[in-house]
Amino acid sequence: MSVTEKEVLDWAQDYAQKSPSEILELALEHFDNIAISFSGAEDVVLVDMAAKLNKNIRVFTLDTGRLHVETYQFLEKVREKYGVKVEVTFPEVAAVQSLVDEKGLFSFYKDDHKECCTIRKVGPLRKKLSTLDAWVTGQRKDQSPGTRLEIPVAQVDHAFSTPDNMLVKFNPIAEWTSQEVWAYIRANDVPYNELHEKGFTSIGCEPCTRAILPNQHEREGRWWWEEATQKECGLHAMNVDNK
Numbered sequence: 001m002s003v004t005e006k007e008v009l010d011w012a013q014d015y016a017q018k019s020p021s022e023i024l025e026l027a028l029e030h031f032d033n034i035a036i037s038f039s040g041a042e043d044v045v046l047v048d049m050a051a052k053l054n055k056n057i058r059v060f061t062l063d064t065g066r067l068h069v070e071t072y073q074f075l076e077k078v079r080e081k082y083g084v085k086v087e088v089t090f091p092e093v094a095a096v097q098s099l100v101d102e103k104g105l106f107s108f109y110k111d112d113h114k115e116c117c118t119i120r121k122v123g124p125l126r127k128k129l130s131t132l133d134a135w136v137t138g139q140r141k142d143q144s145p146g147t148r149l150e151i152p153v154a155q156v157d158h159a160f161s162t163p164d165n166m167l168v169k170f171n172p173i174a175e176w177t178s179q180e181v182w183a184y185i186r187a188n189d190v191p192y193n194e195l196h197e198k199g200f201t202s203i204g205c206e207p208c209t210r211a212i213l214p215n216q217h218e219r220e221g222r223w224w225w226e227e228a229t230q231k232e233c234g235l236h237a238m239n240v241d242n243k
Helices: 005-014 020-030 041-052 069-082 093-103 114-129 178-187 194-198
Strands: 034-037 059-062 086-089 134-136 154-156 168-170
Touching: 005 154, 020 041, 020 134, 020 154, 020 168, 034 041, 041 069, 041 178, 059 114, 069 086, 069 194, 086 114, 093 114
Parallel strands: 034 059, 034 134, 059 086, 134 168
Antiparallel strands: 154 168
């Protein structure tokens, strides 16, 4: 179904206080060529909600080649529980090879994480999104102090739209807190990454993710050697571009 930017803006306003399930149902009703971006606790909540709506759902994930073994095990748990095909997108081999040959396996500790993330995450995401009309994410406003406070429940994704395709992005749990996410997970027996039991809150690639201490913000375990208010890898480029 073709929609206009004004319709998307209207959805963002009209559904701002709706439940995540209602926002997700809106997305799935208006778009056939839509998929849920899946990697963490927030995303699997959306997979669970979509399954309860009895909708045919597509789920995709990015395999950077640097994930924890627990993350791969988590992906399989989700595949088995919900009977969904998790569409895996990989980075371009030549781009990874060139980066590693030139700078080694841990250049992000000296430079910053953006170059590696662009190759291992953003490039594959752009390739995947070019095949979709809309996508669903588990972004929440309280995840990052500097980049996610203004996330709407629906938006035109100008960062990944093309001249031939206006990409729409839905963030059904934008208004939820981490406590609400985990209350849902416990109440509905939703699978989760075992790293959460070891103090990991926001989980990305193994070299760039670590457990956090009590009372630290949940994304302090990501790229901990860099400035705290720009904890983004480029998957949600609009968060930074809009600042």
